[in-house]
Amino acid sequence: GEDVEQSLFLSVREGDSSVINCTYTDSSSTYLYWYKQEPGAGLQLLTYIFSNMDMKQDQRLTVLLNKKDKHLSLRIADTQTGDSAIYFCAERSGGYQKVTFGTGTKLQVIP
């Protein structure tokens, strides 16, 4: 079955860049997503990338996809305290439209 893995925790200083990594196993993934969840809140769709792309940039966010290694990363430039949250990587299987979520990475931004 599909499996999505992330490191559990990342701590960065305010103003630095954050890089959150994700690996997945499903070679038929079509879309890969990054979601943000703040305490007590639902999930906010930050960005997504189609599997035939290797990079997508959206303001402070840069997504890199290495399909050969099944590795996805999210880079947040100039990280702010408001970026402190849990970030979930997710992938959508090609044949069946199920989205599988990773374990989540808790980002702590130190002022």
Place this chain on the structure above:
Amino acid sequence: SAVISQKPSRDICQRGTSLTIQCQVDSQVTMMFWYRQQPGQSLTLIATANQGSEATYESGFVIDKFPISRPNLTFSTLTVSNMSPEDSSIYLCSVGVGQGAYEQYFGPGTRLTVT
């Protein structure tokens, strides 16, 4: 995008009772999903609910425990039946929008505590 609301936002229920969670979307969508997020955990898909057909349940989830209704393209309900403390979780409604429904948005969630 889509704006999704859920009711109730939270509830505390007694063991053995049932709770129905409502999900309302501000636009017509074909695909709606129900997820569970147990404390400190990731999201697990319970079922996919398409209008006009029976919901499709994931492994480990059954209709008797989690009946779902999808009466139209903007609304769905999930019932958690005969609750036990192990059902204490956040339940999230999600919709897929766009061509192929690949943009998936989430509601704010319903935080359920079973005592």
